[in-house]
Amino acid sequence: MSLRLKLATGILLSGIAASAASAQSLVYCSEGSPEGFDPALYTAGTTFDASSHPIYNRLTQFKVGTTEVLPGLAETWDVSEDGKTVTFNLRKGVKFHSNDMFSPSRDFNADDVIFTFERQKNADHPYNKVSGGTWEYFGGMSMPDLIDSIEKVDDYTVKFNLTRPEAPFIANMAMDFASIQSAEYGDVMMEAGTPEMMNQAPIGTGPFSFQAYQKDAVIRYLRNDDYWGDAAKVESLIFAITPDASVRYQKVQAGECHVMAYPNPADIQAMKDDDGIVVMEQEGLNVGYLAYNTTVAPYDNPNVRKALNMAIDKQSIIDVVFQGSGQIAKNPLPPTMWSYNDAVKDDEYNPEKAKEMLAAEGVEGLNLKIWAMPVQRPYNPNARRMAELMQEDFAKVGVTVEIVSYEWGEYLSRSKELDRDGAVLLGWTGDNGDPDNFLAVLLGCDGREASNRAQWCHQPFEDLIQKAKVLPTQAERQPLYEEAQVIFKEQAPWATIAHSVVYMTMRPEVDGYIVHPLGGHIFNQVGLSQ
Amino acid sequence: MLNYVLSRLLTFIPTFIGVTLISFAFIRVLPGDPIIVMAGERGLTKERYAELEAQFGFDRPIYTQFWEYLTGVMQGDLGNSFVTKRPVWDEFFTLFPATLELSACAMIFAVVLGLPAGVIAAVNRGKFFDRALMSTALIGYSMPIFWWALLLIIVFSGNLQWTPVSGRISLVYYFQDATGFMLIDSLASGQKGAFASAVSHLVLPTIVLGTIPLAVIARQTRSAMLEVLGEDYIRTARAKGLSPGRINGIHALRNALIPVITVIGLSVGTLLAGAILTETIFSWPGIGKWMVDSIFRRDYPVVQGGLLLIAVMVMVVNLTVDMLYGVINPKIRKR
Numbered sequence A: 001m002s003l004r005l006k007l008a009t010g011i012l013l014s015g016i017a018a019s020a021a022s023a024q025s026l027v028y029c030s031e032g033s034p035e036g037f038d039p040a041l042y043t044a045g046t047t048f049d050a051s052s053h054p055i056y057n058r059l060t061q062f063k064v065g066t067t068e069v070l071p072g073l074a075e076t077w078d079v080s081e082d083g084k085t086v087t088f089n090l091r092k093g094v095k096f097h098s099n100d101m102f103s104p105s106r107d108f109n110a111d112d113v114i115f116t117f118e119r120q121k122n123a124d125h126p127y128n129k130v131s132g133g134t135w136e137y138f139g140g141m142s143m144p145d146l147i148d149s150i151e152k153v154d155d156y157t158v159k160f161n162l163t164r165p166e167a168p169f170i171a172n173m174a175m176d177f178a179s180i181q182s183a184e185y186g187d188v189m190m191e192a193g194t195p196e197m198m199n200q201a202p203i204g205t206g207p208f209s210f211q212a213y214q215k216d217a218v219i220r221y222l223r224n225d226d227y228w229g230d231a232a233k234v235e236s237l238i239f240a241i242t243p244d245a246s247v248r249y250q251k252v253q254a255g256e257c258h259v260m261a262y263p264n265p266a267d268i269q270a271m272k273d274d275d276g277i278v279v280m281e282q283e284g285l286n287v288g289y290l291a292y293n294t295t296v297a298p299y300d301n302p303n304v305r306k307a308l309n310m311a312i313d314k315q316s317i318i319d320v321v322f323q324g325s326g327q328i329a330k331n332p333l334p335p336t337m338w339s340y341n342d343a344v345k346d347d348e349y350n351p352e353k354a355k356e357m358l359a360a361e362g363v364e365g366l367n368l369k370i371w372a373m374p375v376q377r378p379y380n381p382n383a384r385r386m387a388e389l390m391q392e393d394f395a396k397v398g399v400t401v402e403i404v405s406y407e408w409g410e411y412l413s414r415s416k417e418l419d420r421d422g423a424v425l426l427g428w429t430g431d432n433g434d435p436d437n438f439l440a441v442l443l444g445c446d447g448r449e450a451s452n453r454a455q456w457c458h459q460p461f462e463d464l465i466q467k468a469k470v471l472p473t474q475a476e477r478q479p480l481y482e483e484a485q486v487i488f489k490e491q492a493p494w495a496t497i498a499h500s501v502v503y504m505t506m507r508p509e510v511d512g513y514i515v516h517p518l519g520g521h522i523f524n525q526v527g528l529s530q
Numbered sequence B: 001m002l003n004y005v006l007s008r009l010l011t012f013i014p015t016f017i018g019v020t021l022i023s024f025a026f027i028r029v030l031p032g033d034p035i036i037v038m039a040g041e042r043g044l045t046k047e048r049y050a051e052l053e054a055q056f057g058f059d060r061p062i063y064t065q066f067w068e069y070l071t072g073v074m075q076g077d078l079g080n081s082f083v084t085k086r087p088v089w090d091e092f093f094t095l096f097p098a099t100l101e102l103s104a105c106a107m108i109f110a111v112v113l114g115l116p117a118g119v120i121a122a123v124n125r126g127k128f129f130d131r132a133l134m135s136t137a138l139i140g141y142s143m144p145i146f147w148w149a150l151l152l153i154i155v156f157s158g159n160l161q162w163t164p165v166s167g168r169i170s171l172v173y174y175f176q177d178a179t180g181f182m183l184i185d186s187l188a189s190g191q192k193g194a195f196a197s198a199v200s201h202l203v204l205p206t207i208v209l210g211t212i213p214l215a216v217i218a219r220q221t222r223s224a225m226l227e228v229l230g231e232d233y234i235r236t237a238r239a240k241g242l243s244p245g246r247i248n249g250i251h252a253l254r255n256a257l258i259p260v261i262t263v264i265g266l267s268v269g270t271l272l273a274g275a276i277l278t279e280t281i282f283s284w285p286g287i288g289k290w291m292v293d294s295i296f297r298r299d300y301p302v303v304q305g306g307l308l309l310i311a312v313m314v315m316v317v318n319l320t321v322d323m324l325y326g327v328i329n330p331k332i333r334k335r
Helices: A003-014 A045-050 A110-121 A136-140 A183-191 A243-252 A265-273 A302-310 A315-319 A349-362 A385-395 A408-414 A435-444 A459-470 A474-489 B001-010 B011-029 B036-040 B046-056 B061-076 B086-125 B128-142 B145-159 B180-191 B194-227 B234-237 B244-282 B288-296 B301-326 B330-334
Strands: A025-030 A060-062 A067-070 A074-078 A085-090 A149-155 A157-162 A208-214 A216-224 A238-239 A259-261 A277-281 A286-291 A327-328 A367-371 A400-404 A425-428 A494-506
Touching: A003 A060, A025 A045, A025 A243, A045 A302, A060 A349, A060 A459, A074 A494, A085 B180, A110 A149, A110 A157, A110 A183, A110 A385, A136 B036, A243 A265, A243 B145, A265 A277, A277 A435, A302 A349, A302 A474, A302 A494, A315 A385, A315 A494, A385 A400, A385 A425, A385 A435, A408 B036, A425 A435, A435 A459, A435 B301, A459 A474, B001 B011, B011 B061, B011 B301, B036 B046, B036 B288, B086 B128, B086 B180, B086 B194, B086 B244, B086 B301, B128 B194, B145 B194, B145 B244, B180 B194, B194 B244, B194 B288, B244 B288, B244 B301, B288 B301
Parallel strands: A025 A238, A025 A259, A367 A400, A367 A425
Antiparallel strands: A060 A067, A074 A085, A085 A157, A149 A157, A208 A216, A216 A238, A259 A494, A277 A494, A286 A425, A286 A494, A327 A494
């Protein structure tokens, strides 16, 4: 039943119930409320869906559906020979949105780029402390150390001077925190004494302009008819915030939404069987793992770690914990990432052999703590259940498992400790589609006592990833990352468990939706057939 | 009566200070550091952590933090949310009308159905109607809200398509919130069909949220009525030949109302607790879900400010109930 027909029958049947908005409005049932609308202030995907994707652009951008980096507000860029200077040549004629408080007097230019990054970098910048600016992503991607200075060469040329060569920098410029803000809007709001409006009434250059937000209920956007790229196909975009997954499903069925995110794994089969619903799927750019503490005996011995990995029945975990919405991970990189080494062979599930290997290493009566995360994540929808399954698996090879858990903040901070007792269940979702964002962050020597939960520092691996980081082209970097994955597998600092499969559910009239591997929900290219 | 009200108001002050202290302490007693929760899996360097700690004021002694909070509260400043960066006060008053509207409708639903049901059950004590009503009330009281809500959505919104699935109004209507009460705003907007849409969106959440108070009020009214109906003065009234309607409606019900009003007052707390689930399921933008999200994120200003405001509301409701006792039973206000 078409949305319009549904609308008509809805009103007829009840006399009062109206359905979703007009055919030229795309209604997306989102899972939660954005924290705000300035993407640089936040880290949550829900916030980026509502802010950076519809409202803003970045210097570079990811091609939707891939991790390929394309020109954005920068048409071209040049990297100096030493890799320490990146010059962006900016696009001309790009218009900022306007609202009740602001009409731009000029097009986008170099001042906007400098404003966007200086407010995050420079503690003395008037916008640095506005809206309690913590700039977590800017800091998390090491930008304060990496960017030495930003220079305006002319109105349409900006030069970034870096402290070291860094190949992923171009991809980092496509990340949400790098969304370009209007310096002019910043000035106007500062003068009006309402600088926080940049976060509440956003102005960008993106395919949709922000219209209104009713907290925890509805976000409305209008198509930006002056957009520099391909204009959005629908006149307006509406986010109907619907926290419960079963209710989102009902709303799609009832025609109150066109698209919904994060279906319940248990509902997916019924959705696939329903002719009135289209289900799309793609491997997520993430990995769920069990990280041993490689600094504590006997887990400092790769053979012991390898034996333990062979005791884990990963297929059962995929069936029970992911209910099919996941796939077995053999590498620390997800399969959708360039340089994924498919030639690597996963450790076979063989409890007998694992038992023998443990005995050969003189390990007997081992007691292991497994840390189960208290929160749900795509890479691990139920850590407690996963830990229980591992407990059973390890019991078969004579290893006694105690499952521990802490409140999420405690979990994150205690699991970083160098002398931590036990193996930690955790995972990672990619930020910029670059292998460095997984291998260096999660397994590099600098990450110990931080995001490297295995506390693993293995020089041959470290040399490869450090070398790959500064090479200029993907072709040169790829073999190094492939080799690094082979070393990882031999050394087994983690048991790689799973990559999630991301599902998107929509009505048949939705046209052109593409599941994005970086996890965002993007509607620029989506239309509605009648 | 004025002395009575004033004496009740005086008890407000220590309660208010106590609640301020408890709400401040409560969220800090829970394990979990808001800065670490905010950074998530990505983590922070030690230097960055220290900077943020200083920015949020966590590096100062706890009594200094409390004193600053208390002085802020006295000046009407509850601080800004760590997450949205907006004033807690603004967020509360953006969301509170939605909760109030839903709770009021649920309470009206519960009272309008529960009072007569209880009276009728008491008058027909032991008969089929009494038993059927009380069994239904017990089922209503025991029903898990989550399950009940989804069942109603599947039947009435999914299969029958009589009501919308969730939200406060259909997305075709768009107007600026004037009061935050959707029934009023939709009427004031002048848009055709907007008010009807707002009403239709209220139906299921009202039933879900009102079910437990309805059951409690029906059962309480019945037992209070039964007690009163056994009193000597009712026998006297009957002996005088008064009509059953007059006896039950005026002599019995008025005296049975005191415990019923107590239950209604106490139900306000239940409604707010139930609102958390109801609001989540029906995507109702109220304070219930706001508070739960804030507890998970360790958003200290929102949790402590929200708890304080909710506590003040419950205190005001209790005060109103106390005053109503006085109106219904003059003996109480003379004590």
